[in-house]
Amino acid sequence: MVERTLLRDGFVDRYHTHVSIDALPTHEGAFLPCCFWLADNYWLLGRHDEARQLFERLVGLVNDVGLIAEEYDPVDKRQLGNFPQAFTHVALINTALNLSRDEAGPAKKRRAG
Secondary structure, three states, rough: OHHHHOOEEEEEOOOOOOOOOOOOOOOOOEEHHHHHHHHHHHHHHHOHHHHHHHHHHOOOOOOOOOOOEEEEEEOOOOOOOOOHHHHHHHHHHHHHHHHHOOOOOHHHHHHOO
């Protein structure tokens, strides 16, 4: 469902942004925490190559001092929104842990309850 409805240029939108439902401008950037969560889900589904490729693409967005925003515009190739965004950094760290462990790290623990 996420891939079919929210994936745009390989990045995940927070929600459908073609209409304004929250008084924010339409067509915001992709929501980077959601992109990291998609990589987590790929990993849990056994789609390890896709998880790693997406993670590497996302890590490539950080600036020269390792900071990243909450959104990314894949067309203009620039970070948008709150910067730096701790929420995105937490997602990055969790995904790095998930992909670095055979047992899928924190994501597997959350799934197991």
